[in-house]
Amino acid sequence: MGKSAPASIPPTDPDTGGGPAGSTEEGTAPDPDADPRTESADAGSPRAALELSGVTKHFPLRRRNTVALDGVDLTVEQGEFVSLLGPSGCGKSTVLRLLAGLEEPTTGRVRVHDRPPAALVNDHRLGIAFQQHALLPWASIADNVALPFRVAGRPVDRARVTELLRLTGLEEFAEARPRQLSGGMRQRAAIARALALNPEVLLLDEPFGSLDAVTRRRLNFELARIWSEQRITTLLVTHDVEEAVLLANRVVVLTGRPGRVRHVEHIDLPRPRGGRLTREPRFHEVVDRLTALLDGDLASRAGADEGATAQTGRRWLRRRGR
Numbered sequence: 371m372g373k374s375a376p377a378s379i380p381p382t383d384p385d386t387g388g389g390p391a392g393s394t395e396e397g398t399a400p401d402p403d404a405d406p407r408t409e410s411a412d413a414g415s416p417r418a419a420l421e422l423s424g425v426t427k428h429f430p431l432r433r434r435n436t437v438a439l440d441g442v443d444l445t446v447e448q449g450e451f452v453s454l455l456g457p458s459g460c461g462k463s464t465v466l467r468l469l470a471g472l473e474e475p476t477t478g479r480v481r482v483h484d485r486p487p488a489a490l491v492n493d494h495r496l497g498i499a500f501q502q503h504a505l506l507p508w509a510s511i512a513d514n515v516a517l518p519f520r521v522a523g524r525p526v527d528r529a530r531v532t533e534l535l536r537l538t539g540l541e542e543f544a545e546a547r548p549r550q551l552s553g554g555m556r557q558r559a560a561i562a563r564a565l566a567l568n569p570e571v572l573l574l575d576e577p578f579g580s581l582d583a584v585t586r587r588r589l590n591f592e593l594a595r596i597w598s599e600q601r602i603t604t605l606l607v608t609h610d611v612e613e614a615v616l617l618a619n620r621v622v623v624l625t626g627r628p629g630r631v632r633h634v635e636h637i638d639l640p641r642p643r644g645g646r647l648t649r650e651p652r653f654h655e656v657v658d659r660l661t662a663l664l665d666g667d668l669a670s671r672a673g674a675d676e677g678a679t680a681q682t683g684r685r686w687l688r689r690r691g692r
């Protein structure tokens with residue numbers, strides 16, 4: 371799957387995106403945003419870009435040992451956009467940190483393009499954007515976007531920086547400092563920076579988590595458009611079910627801690643996806659189904675916690691001979 375922009379993809383318009391229900395029916399023009407699983411089927415089996423197999427991650431902490439992940443198998447195919455959902459503390463960020471080479475699995479295997487993550491990190495082929503944008507406050511937005519070139523010891527490709535500023539709608543703010551930008555603009559700059567070196571893989575950890583709902587929604591549409599143009603293999607960690615569904619080819623739901631893959635939802639909604647689609651019943655059906663799944667997990671966890679509290683209470687009473 372190439373990373374170059376297919377010429378026929380129109381920009382996502384929040385109010386016209388979504389397209390008619392029949393747009394993917396037989397006889398119509400091929401959908402340039404079709405699920406990469408379908409596209410790669412012709413060329414043989416799809417290539418896994420990201421792979422976790424049998425991954426367990428323990429965090430030993432003094433006398434306590436936190437089991438963050440337990441036997442996680444997860445594959446993201448080349449050019450695919452996968453969203454990772456799950457209750458707080460279930461290990462979503464740990465999955466991303468393993469793929470970014472920031473953590474080692476306790477057991478199991480983590481591969482990015484069939485190699486240990488560190489190999490891609492060293493080659494600067496991995497783009498990462500986290501909730502905290504971490505822009506350099508004293509540098510201009512253009513210099514912040516250009517930073518990966520400097521970190522990699524490469525000459526700054528100014529044309530690429532300009533292209534990214536255009537892609538993220540920040541051309542007019544190239545010379546501004548981060549403090550002169552809104553929160554949403556800073557997150558866009560962080561995404562532009564993550565894209566600077568044409569990464570083969572994009573890891574996004576709640577990149578819009580700190581934004582208000584309206585800005586977040588707008589940036590979701592923009593990210594959908596950018597992904598359509600660039601087709602970079604992307605793994606997004608989010609708490610927002612609508613965001614997960616709007617952007618992804620697949621949504622993977624983890625169980626509460628320790629995280630295991632609980633459910634995989636293929637999102638067959640048409641692209642481009644915009645505001646119109648988010649008002650359609652078929653979008654809400656998927657969102658409601660996944661929300662119910664997460665609510666169920668929370669409820670069973672609360673039940674388990676209550677049970678554990680009652681057990682601890684009984685033990686305490688026994689110790690005191692009551």
Ligand SMILES: Nc1ncnc2c1ncn2[C@@H]1O[C@H](COP(=O)(O)OP(=O)(O)OP(=O)(O)O)[C@@H](O)[C@H]1O
Nearest residue numbers: 429431436438457458459460461462463464465627
């Ligand atoms: N460096 C660490 N040391 C000790 N424990 C850790 C460390 N990193 C994560 N954990 C623990 O691992 C578990 C999973 O954490 P992680 O941040 O991956 O969850 P998450 O699903 O991303 O959470 P949230 O949705 O709240 O951001 C948590 O119980 C957390 O306390």
